[in-house]
Amino acid sequence: MYTDRIDLTFVAEDxxxxxxxxxxxxxxLILPSLNPVDRKHLPKIGMKNEALALQIIEVGRANPDLIPRGIDFAKIDRDIAARAQVNPLLIQSRRYTARLEDTRLLLGVDIYVVALAIYHSLKRNARSADLRASVEELTRGFARVRQTEPEPEIPNGTIIVP
Structure with a gap:
């Protein structure tokens, strides 16, 4: 049975x-963009190691003569502040993206479910040869190509023990 899960119309102006x-x-905002390889290989900061990283930075700040030259605490402080500023934007954009994805999913579900309902009705009620041929053509769209693994080659004289 067909159930319409979402019914909306977008206004062009909206x-x-x-x-x-x-x-x-x-x-x-001018934001960087990483390629997937770089994103995968860069060290990541998470909930647990973020607190640790901040503690390490504070200990380093208290002992500047023991840390490598060139570490600029002003730059580190800007990174920490910018990261905190990005978080609410990221949360909001993820929430909006999730709603867009949910909307698109529900629209796709409605389209596919109604198409299946129509297909099954046509299949049950096809009386003419032309309509039955059309339904048969549609049926091929549901066929899945089975992928079979080729049998492994066994060298002559090899005994296989299960």
Whole structure:
């Protein structure tokens, strides 16, 4: 049975305003972009090691003659402040992204479920040869290609013990 999970219509002006808002947000801050390889290999900071890192920095700040030259605590403080400032924006953007993804998912579910309901009805009620042929063609769209693993080659004279 078909159930409509979401029913919405976007007004062009609202979509334009949303896109403009996102564009404005993207342009408001100059942010770096990492490629997937760099992102994977860079050391990460999380909840546990963030507290540890901040403690280490404070101990280093208290003992400047024991740390490597070139460490600039003013730059470190700017990084700490900027990270704290980015967090609320990240939370808000993730929440919005999740809602966009949920909306897109529900729209896709509605499209697919109604298509299946129509398909099953057509399949049950097809009377003419042309309609049955069309339904048969649609049925092929559901066929899955099975991937079978090739049998491993066994050299002659090899005995296989299970």
């Amino acid at each position: 979509l334009t305003a949303a896109a403009a808002g996102l564009t404005a947000a993207e342009g408001a």
